[in-house]
Amino acid sequence: MGKALGKEKQMDVQKLIQEKKQKRNVTKQFEKVIPFLLLLCAVISVLTTIGIVFTLLRESFTFFSEVNILNFLTGTDWSPWTGHFGVLPLITGTLLITVIAVIVAVPLGLMSAIYLSEYASDRVRKIIKPTLEVLAGIPTVVYGFFALTFMTPLFQNFMELSIFNALSAGVVVGIMIIPMIASLSEDAMSSVPNSLREGALAMGATRFEVTMKVVLPAAFSGIVASIVLAISRAIGETMIVTIAAGASPALTFDPTRSIQTLTAFIVQGATGDTTFGSTIYYSIYAVGMTLFVFTLLMNLLSQWISRRFREEY
Amino acid sequence: MQLINHQNIQKRSGGRVLLNKVFKVLFFLSTTVGLIFLSMLLYRVLTQGTGHLNWDFITNFPAPYPDKAGIFAGLIGSLMLMAIVAPITIIIGVGTAIYLEEYARKNRFTNFIQANIQNLAGVPSIVFGLLGLTFFVYLFQMGYTLIAGGLTMSLLVLPVIVVAAQEALRAVPNDVKEASYGMGASKWQTVLRVVLPAALPGILTGTILSLSRAIGETAPLIIVGAATAIYSIPDSLLSKYTVMPIQIYNWTGRPQEEWQLVAAAGIIVLLTVLLLMNAIAVWIRNKFQNRY
Numbered sequence: 001m002g003k004a005l006g007k008e009k010q011m012d013v014q015k016l017i018q019e020k021k022q023k024r025n026v027t028k029q030f031e032k033v034i035p036f037l038l039l040l041c042a043v044i045s046v047l048t049t050i051g052i053v054f055t056l057l058r059e060s061f062t063f064f065s066e067v068n069i070l071n072f073l074t075g076t077d078w079s080p081w082t083g084h085f086g087v088l089p090l091i092t093g094t095l096l097i098t099v100i101a102v103i104v105a106v107p108l109g110l111m112s113a114i115y116l117s118e119y120a121s122d123r124v125r126k127i128i129k130p131t132l133e134v135l136a137g138i139p140t141v142v143y144g145f146f147a148l149t150f151m152t153p154l155f156q157n158f159m160e161l162s163i164f165n166a167l168s169a170g171v172v173v174g175i176m177i178i179p180m181i182a183s184l185s186e187d188a189m190s191s192v193p194n195s196l197r198e199g200a201l202a203m204g205a206t207r208f209e210v211t212m213k214v215v216l217p218a219a220f221s222g223i224v225a226s227i228v229l230a231i232s233r234a235i236g237e238t239m240i241v242t243i244a245a246g247a248s249p250a251l252t253f254d255p256t257r258s259i260q261t262l263t264a265f266i267v268q269g270a271t272g273d274t275t276f277g278s279t280i281y282y283s284i285y286a287v288g289m290t291l292f293v294f295t296l297l298m299n300l301l302s303q304w305i306s307r308r309f310r311e312e313y
Numbered sequence: 314m315q316l317i318n319h320q321n322i323q324k325r326s327g328g329r330v331l332l333n334k335v336f337k338v339l340f341f342l343s344t345t346v347g348l349i350f351l352s353m354l355l356y357r358v359l360t361q362g363t364g365h366l367n368w369d370f371i372t373n374f375p376a377p378y379p380d381k382a383g384i385f386a387g388l389i390g391s392l393m394l395m396a397i398v399a400p401i402t403i404i405i406g407v408g409t410a411i412y413l414e415e416y417a418r419k420n421r422f423t424n425f426i427q428a429n430i431q432n433l434a435g436v437p438s439i440v441f442g443l444l445g446l447t448f449f450v451y452l453f454q455m456g457y458t459l460i461a462g463g464l465t466m467s468l469l470v471l472p473v474i475v476v477a478a479q480e481a482l483r484a485v486p487n488d489v490k491e492a493s494y495g496m497g498a499s500k501w502q503t504v505l506r507v508v509l510p511a512a513l514p515g516i517l518t519g520t521i522l523s524l525s526r527a528i529g530e531t532a533p534l535i536i537v538g539a540a541t542a543i544y545s546i547p548d549s550l551l552s553k554y555t556v557m558p559i560q561i562y563n564w565t566g567r568p569q570e571e572w573q574l575v576a577a578a579g580i581i582v583l584l585t586v587l588l589l590m591n592a593i594a595v596w597i598r599n600k601f602q603n604r605y
Binding site for chain 2: 027030031034035037038039040041042043044045046048049051052055056059107108111112114115116118119120128131132134135137138139140141142143144145146148149150175178179182204206207208209229232235236237238239242243263266267270271276284285288291292295296298299300303
């Protein structure tokens with residue numbers, strides 16, 4: 001009886017060992033499969049990029065087989081419904097909005113960053129910084145509504161302004177990108193080591209002089225990168241300009257007039273009764289391609305600046 | 314003999330000190346411009362919108378009269394869209410982040426994926442709309458449906474979530490992982506049972522914040538054909554749909570002033586949803602914040 005029990009136990013142990021081994025094998029297989037599954041996830045983002053480039057290129061090529069690419073790039077009349085596809089008015093429209101936005105956002109954003117990084121106490125910074133970031137979280141359609149129903153009537157008190165105009169749209173786009181410049185520049189300034197500031201202060205410099213002559217030069221690359229990134233955001237901004245800047249492409253730098261940007265045309269072209277496969281349908285992609293190239297250049301420039309001119313401490 | 318001539322110092326530094334004071338005020342004032350604008354915006358929306366904001370507005374479908382119009386279709390549409398976007402982006406986004414942080418070797422390919430994600434985050438949202446229009450709407454023949462919108466939005470949100478998840482994973486200290494390896498755990502066991510739970514609050518916070526960004530997105534959804542007049546809530550993935558920002562955009566575009574008040578009411582509902590999501594994100598961050 002005792003012997004039999006012992007044998008049974010032995011068998012049991014061997015079985016257990018075998019099971020354990022099998023389990024370990026399964027785990028090992030599993031361990032090998034997991035990285036591949038995760039890699040598949042990572043590849044999706046690459047596929048997205050390829051998809052974007054492929055889409056824009058293919059449809060743009062179809063467009064350029066119908067419209068001469070030179071006429072597209074140098075034409076000064078954009079009225080697709082009568083067959084004129086010169087993209088320059090859309091580009092100047094986008095530029096106009098961007099310039100106004102930069103004029104508003106760069107001084108305000110930079111000065112906010114300086115205040116937060118150099119002057120504000122910790123307590124004040126902890127209140128103001130998140131509040132500024134709320135501005136960045138507000139949907140752009142809300143900004144558009146505000147530009148159309150508040151900014152434009154406000155400006156109309158002081159000047160002749162059409163209902164849809166580049167000025168109020170540009171100003172509101174500028175306010176939208178303030179938090180971006182402020183936040184990224186503040187990060188750049190905060191990472192300037194205190195020893196530099198203390199050195200300058202010990203030499204008798206005022207806080208303002210320390211900021212201008214020590215902190216700003218040291219944080220220069222980060223500041224410029226943040227501005228370029230903000231410009232890229234302003235170029236790609238869609239809803240504010242669609243709602244408030246109008247839909248009349250014009251080769252003008254007069255901010256009181258109604259204009260159309262690259263993004264606003266894409267919205268107009270996609271929502272109107274554009275039929276699939278028409279020249280107008282393909283023109284959306286050619287305009288999208290132009291927009292994509294502009295923003296990509298800006299993003300790459302921003303990354304290059306922050307890499308190339310970074311001061312390491 | 315007096316070594317320091319106080320009068321002289323006063324004369325010389327007085328201007329510089331004054332300059333410092335002037336600029337301090339100037340810097341402070343420019344900081345307040347953003348804040349003033351924010352409060353103006355909120356004040357304006359609240360005063361215009363509250364008149365139309367009542368229970369009927371939340372439960373009504375679009376209507377040709379401002380008094381009867383409601384945001385119900387958009388509210389439900391937005392929530393359904395997020396119900397599609399959230400699982401897709403969390404699974405793929407966290408998977409990508411784990412791969413990049415825990416598995417990938419430091420080589421060119423990994424750098425390429427990383428740079429690619431960074432650049433994708435900078436692509437204007439409307440370009441994602443064009444991508445969705447070509448692939449989901451036409452090539453895969455989904456048409457102007459909820460699923461086409463959901464997939465487009467997923468691709469748009471993905472890079473942001475990957476970056477957020479990567480940051481959360483990076484914040485998990487190495488000794489926790491080493492302790493797990495020391496106990497004989499395999500790599501995947503360590504990732505699944507030690508690293509992920511430790512990084513989960515950070516991942517969730519980042520995810521909710523990016524989703525709240527996505528709820529306010531309008532442009533790509535206009536391109537992939539979110540409708541404006543929807544009189545029933547979507548009952549399948551292949552139904553037509555609308556979202557709150559699209560309805561607001563539509564109301565804003567109408568010439569009669571009455572509709573602007575309706576748009577303002579819609580904005581209040583949209584901002585309330587955003588506020589709720591952000592509050593949840595902050596709550597998660599504070600409640601589960603790990604202290605290492």
